[in-house]
Amino acid sequence: DVKVTQSSRYLVKRTGEKVFLECVQDMDHENMFWYRQDPGLGLRLIYFSYDVKMKEKGDIPEGYSVSREKKERFSLILESASTNQTSMYLCASSSTRRGSGNTIYFGEGSWLTVV
Amino acid sequence: AQRVTQPEKLLSVFKGAPVELKCNYSYSGSPELFWxxxxxxxxxxxxxxHISRESIKGFTADLNKGETSFHLKKPFAQEEDSAMYYxxxxxxxxxxxxxxxxxxVKA
Incomplete structure (x- = not known):
């Protein structure tokens, strides 16, 4: 089974703090993603990466950055957390290899509260 | 532009009742759709x-290219179907x- 693991499930941070959300996948997937999940807004893509050291902006990249130094690890960074970044953050991975079926595999999510 | 619309934020049904979760899409070409x-x-x-054409947990979904829809259906809802669907x-x-x-899904 594909496993996407988000190391922090619940975080409470103060406004202005730097926040790191870590994600690891164990299926050698090329693609990794960070989404925000908010009620009524669905899943919104923040950033994605299709290879080591490669990153692309998603739909809502403002206030975020990412790092992918190793294939299995994709980090989301909030340089200066703000209250409007209080949300559930989902990491995900997928493969573009033949037969992968375009399926996205998600982590359990990280609940971030910024106070 | 590619777009997916789910018009209902909340759907409440009684156990045993049929359920249909609506999905409409905008896509030029042959889409591949998931729930x-x-x-x-x-x-x-x-x-x-949709490409698998299978029934999972009693749910089915048919791609209707004419109506650009991919609605999720189940003839008899169960309490354990209560969830968020995308x-x-x-x-x-x-x-x-x-x-x-x-x-x-209400008892």
């Missing part, structure tokens, strides 16, 4: 994809998700 589900305290996961449209590296429909 993902998130049960309480579980991770978001694939429920079914319709999704893969497009290159980016999959576009609908806003989601929360299904409540």
């Amino acid at each position: 993902y589900v998130q049960y309480s305290r579980q991770r978001l996961q694939l429920l079914l994809r 319709c999704a449209l893969p497009g290159g590296f980016k999959t576009i998700f609908g806003a989601g429909t929360r299904l409540f």
Whole structure:
């Protein structure tokens, strides 16, 4: 089974703090993603990466950055957390290899509260 | 532009009643569509994809290109079907998700 693991499930941070959300996948997937999940807004893509050291902006990249130094690890960074970044953050991975079926595999999510 | 619309944020049905979660899409070409589900305290996961033409947990979804729809249906809802459901449209590296429909199945 594909496993996407988000190391922090619940975080409470103060406004202005730097926040790191870590994600690891164990299926050698090329693609990794960070989404925000908010009620009524669905899943919104923040950033994605299709290879080591490669990153692309998603739909809502403002206030975020990412790092992918190793294939299995994709980090989301909030340089200066703000209250409007209080949300559930989902990491995900997928493969573009033949037969992968375009399926996205998600982590359990990280609940971030910024106070 | 590619788009996925789920018009209902919340759907409440009684146990044993039929359920239909609506999904409409905008896509030029032959789309590939998915339904993902998130049960309480579980991770978001694939429920079914149209290309497989299979029934998962009693749910089916038919792609209607004329109406650009991919509605999820189940003839007899169960309490354990209560969850958040997302319709999704893969497009290159980016999959576009609908806003989601929360299904409540009442006893």
